[in-house]
Amino acid sequence: MGRTASEKWPPRFPASRGPLPLRRAPPEGVLFHLGDGPAMKNGKKNVATVRCVTMKSMTNLSAPLPRIALVATGGTIAGAGAEGEPSAAYQAAVVGASDLIARVPQLARLAQLQTEQLLQIDSADFTDDKLLLLARRVAALCAREDVDGVVITHGTDTMEESAYFLHLTVRSSKPVVVTGAMRPGTALAADGPANLVHALAVATHPSTQGRGVLVVMNEEIHSARDVAKVHAMRLDAFVSPHGALGLVVEGVPRWYRQVARPHTTQSEFDITTLDALPLVGLVAGHGNMRAEIFDAWVAAGVRAIVYAGVGGGTVPSYLRGHLVALRDRGVWLVRATRTGAGPVIRNANADDDAHGWIVTDDQSPARARLLTALALTRHDDAASLQKVFLRY
Numbered sequence: 244m245g246r247t248a249s250e251k252w253p254p255r256f257p258a259s260r261g262p263l264p265l266r267r268a269p270p271e272g273v274l275f276h277l278g279d280g281p282a283m284k285n286g287k288k289n290v291a292t293v294r295c296v297t298m299k300s301m302t303n304l305s306a307p308l309p310r311i312a313l314v315a316t317g318g319t320i321a322g323a324g325a326e327g328e329p330s331a332a333y334q335a336a337v338v339g340a341s342d343l344i345a346r347v348p349q350l351a352r353l354a355q356l357q358t359e360q361l362l363q364i365d366s367a368d369f370t371d372d373k374l375l376l377l378a379r380r381v382a383a384l385c386a387r388e389d390v391d392g393v394v395i396t397h398g399t400d401t402m403e404e405s406a407y408f409l410h411l412t413v414r415s416s417k418p419v420v421v422t423g424a425m426r427p428g429t430a431l432a433a434d435g436p437a438n439l440v441h442a443l444a445v446a447t448h449p450s451t452q453g454r455g456v457l458v459v460m461n462e463e464i465h466s467a468r469d470v471a472k473v474h475a476m477r478l479d480a481f482v483s484p485h486g487a488l489g490l491v492v493e494g495v496p497r498w499y500r501q502v503a504r505p506h507t508t509q510s511e512f513d514i515t516t517l518d519a520l521p522l523v524g525l526v527a528g529h530g531n532m533r534a535e536i537f538d539a540w541v542a543a544g545v546r547a548i549v550y551a552g553v554g555g556g557t558v559p560s561y562l563r564g565h566l567v568a569l570r571d572r573g574v575w576l577v578r579a580t581r582t583g584a585g586p587v588i589r590n591a592n593a594d595d596d597a598h599g600w601i602v603t604d605d606q607s608p609a610r611a612r613l614l615t616a617l618a619l620t621r622h623d624d625a626a627s628l629q630k631v632f633l634r635y
């Protein structure tokens with residue numbers, strides 16, 4: 244009987260690649276070298292060797308592996324197409340979670356994995372109810388004593404939104420790492436297996452605790468606060484405007500930065516009692532805009548509209564009156580920038596104080612939608628809503 248596409252996932256990933264099969268990853272910054280070289284000069288153990296031996300006993304090779312919950316939600320990492328076809332010709336979200344991990348033997352050397360298929364969707368289909376489902380599930384897993392961390396596989400298209408939502412709502416310092424793939428497992432040089440191994444390497448490392456939700460793609464570790472998919476095809480599609488937090492080097496996270504804004508355990512947002520998120524719309528800025536698009540969102544029942552404005556969030560002069568009147572219709576206007584980076588500055592380009600408008604600081608329009616929705620669960624005045632954007 245012929246094998247299905249999913250059984251072949253991934254087709255080419257040599258078992259010899261990936262991080263060293265350490266039972267526990269060495270502490271960050273410590274050289275963990277068990278080979279020869281300077282440590283064995285003249286056949287004598289020098290100081291470096293003693294340190295290695297000490298580290299070996301500290302890392303306790305017989306200790307049980309970290310227990311990681313792997314939550315699969317679909318996307319290209321779970322995609323498959325015909326062998327040898329161009330990588331764009333495939334179907335996302337068809338390979339099951341257990342098939343996904345069965346094809347990457349390195350994973351079992353890094354962690355005891357509990358796998359679950361929470362969703363099997365293209366990430367474009369992530370609606371707010373699915374986002375709440377994911378966040379509640381991840382929070383529940385983090386709260387369990389038999390779970391040391393969570394890895395989520397996710398489509399890349401809306402990965403930055405889901406990761407940010409988890410960053411603001413999962414009240415745990417345990418590692419939560421989101422990963423995916425730009426190419427399906429059937430593509431030449433599929434990136435899913437390496438991304439999964441690296442995500443697990445980050446999630447199992449003691450230095451990852453308390454850093455908020457992370458996105459691990461293409462050997463880089465990004466904060467969910469900042470990362471965005473900025474290319475539709477390339478493997479290096481994920482970029483953070485202020486730089487990645489770190490890299491996965493030889494299977495071990497190496498950190499260069501940390502997030503300054505509150506998240507997870509310091510977040511004020513509580514989704515445990517929420518039935519649904521407040522509805523927030525998003526309107527793209529461009530030349531020759533029309534007021535009707537804002538009216539359509541008002542008719543849909545939004546509490547706020549994020550305007551992804553040109554430049555520093557500039558409102559066209561011919562729309563100003565219409566957007567000022569949104570406050571009288573019970574709708575907040577949140578000015579963002581469509582440029583992809585940089586702050587929208589309050590009372591610059593617009594009289595935000597007079598109009599009761601909010602600015603996003605440097606938050607991307609897509610994430611600003613989520614932060615606005617969460618902010619509206621706690622605040623309903625301009626000063627408090629504005630503070631949320633300057634704080635998170």
Ligand SMILES: NC(=O)CC[C@H](N)C(=O)O
Nearest residue numbers: 318319365366398399400
């Ligand atoms: N590379 C990807 O994961 C994109 C595939 C798909 N559209 C998704 O986001 O789920």
